[in-house]
Amino acid sequence: MCIGVTAGAYILSLFALKYRDRVLGLILVSPLCKGPSWTEWLYNKLLSNLLYYYGICGLVKDCLLKRYFSKEVRGGAEVPESDIVQACKRLLDERQSANVLRFLEAMNGRPDISEGLKRLRCRTLVFVGDESPFHEEALYMISKLDKRYSALVEVQACGSMVTEEQPHAMLIPLEYFLMGYGFYRPVQLSGSPRSPLSPSCISPELLSLESMGLKLKPIKTRISLNV
Template identity: 80%
Template sequence: MSSELHQSVPMVLCLPLMTWQIKLLRLGAVMCMGVTAGAYILTLFAMKYRQRVLGLILISPLCRAPSWTEWLLNKVMSNLLYFYGMCGVVKELLLKRYFSKEVRGNVQVPESDIVQACRRLLDERQSINIWQFLEAMNGRPDLSEGLRKLHCRSLIFVGENSPFHSEALHMTSKLDRRYSALVEVQACGSMVTEEQPHAMLIPIEYFLTGYGLYRATLSVSPRSPLSPSCISPELLSPESMGLKLKPIKTRISLEV
């Protein structure tokens, strides 16, 4: 078995497991949501089992093989984990990958509760599991060629400060524009779901409207903390917010 195949086995094994769970629960087509590597697995699942996926909501998704910089950084973290376990350097590198500097804090500003909770979770995780995850990430194949054939609707979120920002842009360029939309969130890292979940509300509401799962209005959702002053007026139209799945861009103020 080749090294690349061995490293990608954990991701490949997720596909039959997901299919088995869907059959066990007697579900039809499902709406999927995933972050970074999870988004990669769900995209691969949607490409392989098209009839099983109704739509994709992807946050800072990956779709290409790792770049040299990502591959090298993963190798550095893997070696540190192998020899020293979950040390402070690995924690900082992982936090920098997933969170923006606005929530990581500095000398004047303390770390956010989200980052502190993530630090505690990293302490609880076994180093071997994170090592295997990084090795699998380094062995992932490129999905770019198959994205054009993916016809389920896709809504992509990415923070402008995410190291995977270029991945999201590349993925959007490869997807059929009739079925995909991109939301870029300012002052945010990879974990849009944790840093600025309010920025996801309106796009998701309009995205689900296309499936008849939510009845949207032309005004700002009463359940959303976003105000019109935070978003450009053209983004409040149903066309821009996902009904026709045109590429869009959010503008989130740091003062919100």
Template identity: 80%
Template sequence: MGDSSDSVSIDMETPSLSGKEYVIETYYGHVSVSVYGDQDKPALVTYPDLALNHISCFQGLLFCPEACSLLLHNFCIYHISPPGHELGAATIRPEDPLLSVDDLADQIAEVLNYFGLDAVMCMGVTAGAYILTLFAIKYRQRVLGLILISPLCNAPSWTEWLYNKVLSNLLYYYGMCGVVKELLLKRYFSKEARGSAQVPESDAVQACKRLLDERQGLNVWRFLEAINGRRQDISNGLRKLFCCSLIFVGENSPFHFESLEMTSELDRRYSALVEVPACGSMVTEEQPHAMLIPMECFLTGYGMYRPPKLSVSPRSTLSPICISPELLSPESMGLKLKPIKTRISLEV
């Protein structure tokens, strides 16, 4: 890393950032999975938001050296792409049936079966968070815990439904046009990150725009139809979840209220909320550093955090000496925590 006073010198084998691509045939069609890390380690399954894949949704988090060490040192990561969202994907055939959110959740179970995985940790963003939460409700024994970023939990409101319908029509008739990309960027990022006439766009926004150019409009339309067609309010299912949940949401996210409501439905003994100021929905790209300490405490509570051998500066965010397990001064991190404690009791 750099030579700044905040640098961390890691005395360990650097985790490999090269993944292996799998195309898996399921009852619901082909699905692409990118696997990073040692498959003998516990599994972390990710699922991105609409029109994204693991490159455009999680690279900011995984390119953050501390987060990369935290996650790849402790997990093998299985990035599941929504059908037709993987790099280089062709347009899905028009005769292929549209999938529902339940189909997509069941498809995850088939992916786990393919790799011989039993119980996994899950991380999802917005639409992907809904799919993984639905999967956790349907297959409770197969989910160890949930890390959710700006999640959804209700059927679409009339406002969301109408907004998505406009976006759906644009995608169907015009593909990934400029208007569609602007609407998607508003979904992902805060106004500050998107810039203005006086302030340039952030690097994360510019990278996301380039990656959106690679998406096939009709494939994105299919995923949007599934998400906009969700009719299931999963609040009752949330009350029956006993795996721990860590929820991140940007205060400027269009789904901020949804995330707060979801937190209120979860058992407070097993859940925590981290609100990130001046951030949109995609915390993984806009402010990935805000996720580090809460995730470390969360994983430590599961016994899944194995501290690497570190030569650290006193201010390192990953120093086992300096981390308070209960985050007594969240203001120093620029975070608002609800509840303040992100180490959660695992008693069931």
């Protein structure tokens, strides 16, 4: 069982394609599957040049954080930065610019794996925020996956890092995803002692018997912020 976010999700998908007998299931957050578009390629090149000449400066941090967090979390003139963004900036200060540069170069050189996704037979659960720059890519990926084994959960007002911005929105889908493997069995469907969410917040398709078995029905679920 594997979980990955953005580039990590791409690497895990590539691993699952190469070693299908070693992967039981995939949980992918804002995944990538296509090669970089011209706009992404150029954007990465500009970031690479900034890193080369100026290191991890404030502008580079802001550009990187736009990929992963929604505008509300990043803050602005009237809204302060969230604790998550401040922590990420501190982590970026600890990273060597050469390593970040290598990461961007690897992102620009990634091959397209979308045509091989139909061969995946492991169950796959995809999360993506509707404000993520990789939102369209996640929708494209779910369209390429076998509909019998894949499901999509979209989270409103969220960027790429659903795991950080709205982890509570992942709980119920994950519970029912893992139930198919016998890893977790809630006492009753009306509520879960481990989750602040109620099943009524989730699309009925995800709570169906079919979705809890070995074949997940593709869905489009939106989590309300008022939960």
